[in-house]
Amino acid sequence: MTYYDAAYTGLPDPDMDAQFYENVPSRRLVAWVFDGIITFGMSFLIGVFTIGLGFFIFPFIWLIVGLVYRTTTIASQSATWGMGLVGIEFRNKDGQKLSPKLALAHTVIFTIGTGFFLIQIVSVVLILTSRYGQSVQDMILGTTAINRPLN
Numbered sequence: 001m002t003y004y005d006a007a008y009t010g011l012p013d014p015d016m017d018a019q020f021y022e023n024v025p026s027r028r029l030v031a032w033v034f035d036g037i038i039t040f041g042m043s044f045l046i047g048v049f050t051i052g053l054g055f056f057i058f059p060f061i062w063l064i065v066g067l068v069y070r071t072t073t074i075a076s077q078s079a080t081w082g083m084g085l086v087g088i089e090f091r092n093k094d095g096q097k098l099s100p101k102l103a104l105a106h107t108v109i110f111t112i113g114t115g116f117f118l119i120q121i122v123s124v125v126l127i128l129t130s131r132y133g134q135s136v137q138d139m140i141l142g143t144t145a146i147n148r149p150l151n
Helices: 024-049 053-077 081-086 100-114 117-129 136-141
Strands: 088-092 143-147
Touching: 024 053, 024 081, 024 088, 024 117, 024 143, 053 100, 081 088, 088 100, 100 117, 100 136, 117 136, 136 143
Parallel strands: none
Antiparallel strands: 088 143
16 A cells, blocks of 8 residues: 555545446536536526626636635535536545535635636646546645445
8 A cells, every 4th residue: 555545545445336437527517517507507697697797707606606606515425416426425534524614625726726727727637647646736635536335
């Protein structure tokens, strides 16, 4: 066991329990698209309900809606609705679902990272190549996405 593995003793081992990591990168992509559509739709409705005034600050509204949506869904079920749709969820290094504080930290780092193209490229490469399929924010926080356990 390497030092890196010792930090993640609560997570399923990618070699011994590979089923927890199968197709997770592609599922994360589908979830990301689905969640983007949901937050765009919510933001669009806010724009409509403000008699069009919200469209003047639409990027800001979409940012806030995304922060609230991701934080609340991850804090309550350790997955966004998109992640739930494709059957994946986040776990911390101890194998537990994410706490509200960790969900907020994950969302804030994710949101900041989306503003920088290079960070997004690094995240995609890490998801595809790292042992636990972790993105930049996952590596910072000690989290990862896995296929939802059946129990």
